[in-house]
Amino acid sequence: MKRIIAYILLILAAFMLQNNFFAAIKWIDCTPNLLLIITFMFGLIRGKLDGMLIGFASGLLTDFFFGARIGYYALIYMAIGYGNGIIGGLFYMESSLPVVLLGLMSDFIFNIYVFLTGFLLKGASGFGYYLKKIILPEMVYTLLLVLILYKPVKALSEWLEKTEKKKAKKFV
8 A cells, every 4th residue: 555655646746846847947948757767667676567557657647637648658658667677577777877778768769659659640750850859858867867766766665665574574
């Protein structure tokens, strides 16, 4: 139960920061995708299921507020959480370099998905402009925020796991 409440609070906090605080202080004409960052981090740290659940909830929240169709963002966030959950199960992520690279890859995949399904299918073909104005600046933000947020998110995950184990011991 604590985990679910923590996830809901984390998703809401990231959504509010992303769409209020960071939107108000645009440095390079874009905002960081905090929902994507926590989705990929929890997929990486906690596994496929948690990555998918956080991704689905984050995507659905984005769909409700900004999407033209329900499920558009939920699908890609969920896929990114699941993919990083698979990768997280294969590797031990103590160094921040693989985490940063996976964060950048997740952000790139997300933006390619948005470009292909949101712009290219509608006839827009300015990939160079989209790359220069949206993808690369957002990847810079992602790089910085992954470096800042990885250790606190990992500590939160470990704390939640420790409290769940304590509760399980009391129950048995």
